[in-house]
Amino acid sequence: MANKKRILSGMQPSGPLHLGNYFGALKNWISLQDEYECFFFIADWHALTTLYEDPRKIKQFSYDVAVDWLSMGLDPEKCTLFVQSRIPEHAELHLILSMIVPVPWLERNPTYKEKQTEITNVDMSSYGFLGYPILQTADIILYKADFVPVGIDQAPHLELSREIVRRFNNLYNKRVFVEPDAKISEVPKLNGLDGRKMSKSYNNAIYLSDSEEEVRKKVQIMVTDPQRKRRNDPGEPDVCNLFPFHKIYSPAEMQAEVASTCRTAAIGCTDCKAKLVRNMTDGMRPALEKRKEIVSNPKRVMEILDEGSKKAHKVARETLREAKEAMQMADGFPS
Ligand code: TRP
Ligand code: SF4
Numbered sequence: 001m002a003n004k005k006r007i008l009s010g011m012q013p014s015g016p017l018h019l020g021n022y023f024g025a026l027k028n029w030i031s032l033q034d035e036y037e038c039f040f041f042i043a044d045w046h047a048l049t050t051l052y053e054d055p056r057k058i059k060q061f062s063y064d065v066a067v068d069w070l071s072m073g074l075d076p077e078k079c080t081l082f083v084q085s086r087i088p089e090h091a092e093l094h095l096i097l098s099m100i101v102p103v104p105w106l107e108r109n110p111t112y113k114e115k116q117t118e119i120t121n122v123d124m125s126s127y128g129f130l131g132y133p134i135l136q137t138a139d140i141i142l143y144k145a146d147f148v149p150v151g152i153d154q155a156p157h158l159e160l161s162r163e164i165v166r167r168f169n170n171l172y173n174k175r176v177f178v179e180p181d182a183k184i185s186e187v188p189k190l191n192g193l194d195g196r197k198m199s200k201s202y203n204n205a206i207y208l209s210d211s212e213e214e215v216r217k218k219v220q221i222m223v224t225d226p227q228r229k230r231r232n233d234p235g236e237p238d239v240c241n242l243f244p245f246h247k248i249y250s251p252a253e254m255q256a257e258v259a260s261t262c263r264t265a266a267i268g269c270t271d272c273k274a275k276l277v278r279n280m281t282d283g284m285r286p287a288l289e290k291r292k293e294i295v296s297n298p299k300r301v302m303e304i305l306d307e308g309s310k311k312a313h314k315v316a317r318e319t320l321r322e323a324k325e326a327m328q329m330a331d332g333f334p335s
Helices: 019-032 044-051 056-072 089-098 103-107 110-118 132-141 152-171 212-220 243-249 252-263 269-295 298-326
Strands: 006-011 037-042 079-083 147-150 181-184
Touching (some): 006 019, 019 037, 056 298, 079 298, 089 298, 147 152, 152 181, 252 269, 269 298
Parallel strands (some): 147 181
């Protein structure tokens, strides 16, 4: 117990979670709970970078995310679940780190450039958005996390976190912070209904909270092999948007059968979809059942985040004190 390595990761509350979020991150988190000491948090301050005009939404989304986490199997008995904004040390360390990070380190961050061109409905020219990876670094190093499970898109952020840690520890001559390692998981490629990346903003997602009926309707409109225009045209599962879902939800024999009968046009997309719907709804049912139980007791959800935040706060407070001691600023001024 005492020598378990520590894991930390966070998610922005930008809406209810979809299957892409689950297979891209959450499933991996759940599998790490036993082997590591885990801290998982809702990055509500980070969500302000895009939702600053509408911060009330962040509250609802945070609750939605917590319900998604618990329904899918993050277990508060095994890991610490908390809310970023409940721990002011994240903001305080962010400020301190921002004094030692050269602006060019931030400007060359690829996700900064990408998102600025990608997100056009909100003005993303804020100072806080430029400093996003500094806040993320504070999130991680306050807990001295050894590993940070993230998607490959976050790798540059983690690299920056390591640079910041080295800079801090060198400047103040003490190894206060630990260089975190990214733990990049293999992610099955699941696209949205229209074949683009699954995303809330494309309106093409299947949500963890979708009912069986909603899943059925969504699968029915899913684009398949675009070359397969008529029922008698043979198809190619490897270019079909639907087939990756079979790979997740259908037994191996059915996957093989679907693939070969698709290629000979022995099966049509309508039948193939019906098979998938059955397996998907079966696969999703246990979590939907658990969700009913979770949402019947919203107070308990709050309590879990409360307890987790208290636990996290203790750790963060202690680390920040060490950092300020290394800087000889622990006792304020005059002292
Ligand atoms: N930037 C992450 C994302 O968009 C969310 C995040 C914020 C995070 N702070 C973090 C992830 C700390 C890991 C560790 O997905
Ligand atoms: Fe895709 Fe199935 Fe249609 Fe083949 S039969 S193209 S795998 S939906």
